[in-house]
Amino acid sequence: MPTKPAGTLYRGKVGMWSWVLHRITGVAIFFFLLVHVLDTALVRLSPEAYNAVISTYKTPLIGLAETGLVVAILYHALNGVRIILVDFWRKGAKYQNKMWWAVLVICVALFVPFAIRHLSNVFHIG
Amino acid sequence: MSVVIETPRSPRSRKGANWEKYGWMYMRISGAILVALIFGHLFANLMVGEGIHAIDFAFVGGKWANPFWQVWDGLMLWLALIHGTNGMRTIVNDYVERQNVRKALVWALWVICGALIVLGTLVIFTFDPCPAGSDPSLLPSFCTK
Ligand code: HEM
Numbered sequence: 400m401p402t403k404p405a406g407t408l409y410r411g412k413v414g415m416w417s418w419v420l421h422r423i424t425g426v427a428i429f430f431f432l433l434v435h436v437l438d439t440a441l442v443r444l445s446p447e448a449y450n451a452v453i454s455t456y457k458t459p460l461i462g463l464a465e466t467g468l469v470v471a472i473l474y475h476a477l478n479g480v481r482i483i484l485v486d487f488w489r490k491g492a493k494y495q496n497k498m499w500w501a502v503l504v505i506c507v508a509l510f511v512p513f514a515i516r517h518l519s520n521v522f523h524i525g
Numbered sequence: 526m527s528v529v530i531e532t533p534r535s536p537r538s539r540k541g542a543n544w545e546k547y548g549w550m551y552m553r554i555s556g557a558i559l560v561a562l563i564f565g566h567l568f569a570n571l572m573v574g575e576g577i578h579a580i581d582f583a584f585v586g587g588k589w590a591n592p593f594w595q596v597w598d599g600l601m602l603w604l605a606l607i608h609g610t611n612g613m614r615t616i617v618n619d620y621v622e623r624q625n626v627r628k629a630l631v632w633a634l635w636v637i638c639g640a641l642i643v644l645g646t647l648v649i650f651t652f653d654p655c656p657a658g659s660d661p662s663l664l665p666s667f668c669t670k
Contacts, residue, residue: 422616429609436602436641439585440648445656446582446663457577465577472563479556486553513572520576 413499421478424471431468462521466514473509477502548611555604562601586654586665595649602645610638 441449455461481498485491491498518524537543569588571577588594614631621627655668 425609425612426616429613432605432609433637433641436606436645440644442582442585442652443648446659449582449585450663453580456580462577465571469567472567476556476560476563480560483553483557513567516572517576520571520578 413496417478417481417499417502420474421482424475427468427471428475457521459521462518466517469513469517470506470510473506474502477505552608552611555608559601559604559608562597562604565597566601582663583665586652587667589649589652590654590665590667599646599649602649603642606638606642606645610634 438449438452441452456465478499481495481502484498485495570580589598613634617627617630617634621630654665656664661669
């Protein structure tokens with residue numbers, strides 16, 4: 400009976416998906432950072448120029464996009480800590496799977512209060 | 526397209542510095558510091574007071590009048606740009622097979638990184654919170670005192 404190839408440490412499991420998400424979020428944050436350094440540099444031009452551009456950040460659309468960016472940052476940062484633990488902690492490799500689920504739980508735990516506060520600011524609630 | 530793969534069991538060259546190792550360590554050290562810097566940045570700018578609606582020229586002027594936030598933001602700028610650029614270099618090395626295209630992209634990444642570090646550092650440390658001739662209502666309150 401031919402059997403399906405067994406999964407490896409990486410293929411098709413937490414090891415792979417954690418890495419795929421880490422890579423995608425890293426690229427997204429990188430491109431945002433390029434834009435963010437440039438928009439902040441406008442303070443050197445004039446108060447009017449900076450305020451005009453930053454006012455677009457206060458619109459509902461960008462407010463929502465920013466919420467998405469924070470999700471990406473939360474995941475990348477916490478999974479980055481998981482990678483560091485896998486590499487430097489004696490039991491890191493043994494617990495890499497459990498640590499990934501912990502990363503997701505902490506992401507949600509930090510995201511919920513962030514989203515409540517940020518979105519009520521964006522949409523002027525409360 | 527042919528790819529030359531080194532003989533798997535050949536020992537690594539011990540000539541010169543092992544830059545890939547330093548890059549690997551840099552990703553981890555900068556990452557650990559960036560967690561604190563970025564979470565603090567998001568909290569101070571988006572969670573306190575009116576959050577996003579409070580951010581304008583006067584807000585930034587007020588923050589950078591304080592050397593604490595100048596150093597915070599300066600460190601974040603350098604660590605994050607070099608971390609992000611080195612990460613992008615890894616990704617380019619993974620997916621771009623044509624040698625000259627790969628080299629051009631990696632070169633462009635470091636040029637952009639260097640330009641933004643110079644720009645950002647100048648902005649943080651040569652910034653004038655009270656530019657002459659500006660509408661006082663747009664400036665931090667300490668400008669008119
Ligand atoms: C918030 C704190 C952060 C932590 C803890 C962190 C951690 C890490 C770690 C451990 C790696 C893996 C390096 C390797 O496998 O050798 C990595 C990769 C990467 N990081 Fe970060 N990082 C953070 C912030 C950022 C920021 C702000 C950016 C963008 C400017 C960024 C962009 C990237 C990219 C593009 C990669 C490469 C991904 C890949 O090779 O698949 N990271 N990060």
